[in-house]
Amino acid sequence: MTSTFHRPRLVPRLIATAAAGSLLALGLTGCGGATKTSTDAAASSAAAGSGASADPNAPTKKGLTVAFLPKQVNNPYFTTSDGGGKTALTALGETYKDVGTTSATDTAGQVSYVNTLTQQQVSAIAVSAQDPGALCTALKQAMSSGVKVVTYDSDTNTDCRQLFISQAGAEALGRSEVDLLGKELNYSGQIAILSAAQTATNQNTWIGFMEDELKKPQFANMKLVKIAYGNDDAQTSFQQTQGLLQQYPNLKGIISPTTVGIKAAAQYLDGSQYKGKVLLTGLGTPNDMRAYVQDGTVQAFELWNPAKLGELAAYAAVALASGQISGAQGQTFTAGSLGTFTIGAQGVVTLGQPTVFDKSNIGQFDF
Template structure:
């Protein structure tokens, strides 16, 4: 069963985007490619003219997904939703990317290659907001529509950002979950993904702001560490946190790879039940740790729907139905109608909290 979002959940929110500097890399890096067809397509391109809200999605659009890492199960599920949406509108789906979540040069190279191949739209999750701007602007100049999802770049380097949930809501809710579990007392730490990840840094910023509330006076964020969305590194970072601070009472891991690795470590250690863990995780990954008491609660959004929304948005852009301006509306298949908000952002909806009472209702 998927997560159901209520209509109010489709609200718009402003997220934090990093500044961007120029970077260029030659095309042709290694990685994986998954394609639905090999035929050529056509469609309105980026900056081709004013929006036509009454227009139709053009058939045969070539739309490529560029996740942070192709071997991350989170993006495998997410991009399956993108494939569903692209093929539903008669488009041609492709997924390309590197196997490392820190191969920023590889992401730049793939953007350049996709531009040269004449894709109608590129949908990417940025590893680093400081490295992709030049290549993305070149893509848009070449009439390629650019959508970011999951992790954003600077506003002028894409047309629309598909945000999984409000950055503020996610950052604050992680602290709120852990605070209740700890009775608002004790040292806590954050196990993040890459140090340059735009979404992670935005969430951490709101976590720090939430901790300024007087009710957290006895809770202290003592350290932020980075596992680079690598399972082994995240496992080792968890071990290091617990060994370096015997007073540590809680960990927030706002990354599906990180929270699973941290749960694995806690589950087999003396800290199980003594150190609380929350964050963002897949129900299928976390089910056993919730049921055996290692984790009380965590949260996430519907990954398939996030991919679907990104796919429908790119198709609307490439067809000239929207241009990315605030206030423009479009229909995202069965997901319904969405409206572009401030800074070209569209928010999928509110996250869902998973615990022992409801986790078996979700299979992803």
């Protein structure tokens, strides 16, 4: 997940909605004899759903192949989310495919996988984008070739996919993490953010809302001193946590909106003199964070169920490939036991509200 931000970034993030992503359009180069204008037009129409009819009563097609392309393979978060996608596709009798890079910052690798999947003519691609714009040319080519494109966890530019499966409202996530830490700190003290990659769309959107939340009067005595980047790498995130505490000896709290980052930060705090003195919150999985909540290193954190996120992405991809939806606002589709979902503005489908985990409930969850 999954995260920090480079400046200047406040304006793009604050105008972003749960659709998460820059609205800068990237030109599509000619490919396979198609002109830039014709290819862009075809891809834009596919992304907006404006040129495609949809029949909510159409039968679910059989023989579909949906490829999941996470930010990073072998990342526990994406192993869980993509496993949810596999479960859904298996239940539907469709084929699940999983590809990706071992680095959370290898955008060139993601582009290469998209191109390969397009050549293979998979039915749909579900991708968690490492960068909001870097995949656009490849994804537009995929859509113009008939491949349906769903983003999940981290979005692209809105014209580069048909749907974005959002974990929860971006604004709710960003503001709630600040609120959690504020209550723990009695709304006073220096804080830092430990994010993943500087280009991570979801991270930047959430951080934008965090910065905006900190402008409210109740946070007047809380100061954001730095945004650090751990690149969703455990060792780098561990070192960044250590560096933050060395650079800011009066630091009182850290927000890490990435499952890899919050776990690494908790590991460092747990074995240091700062345990119980520097508070930590953010986005993590119960299984990763249980020990740190139980021993008092972390008071509370939040997340959604990543398996359900992947499951919803799979159902959405199949609905698109079956012609039951086109991605237009107001259309609905059923996602198995998850229920019925309505497509919002800019093709955003929201899983639900985040769950706060603390000592009182963390034992009830296993993911």
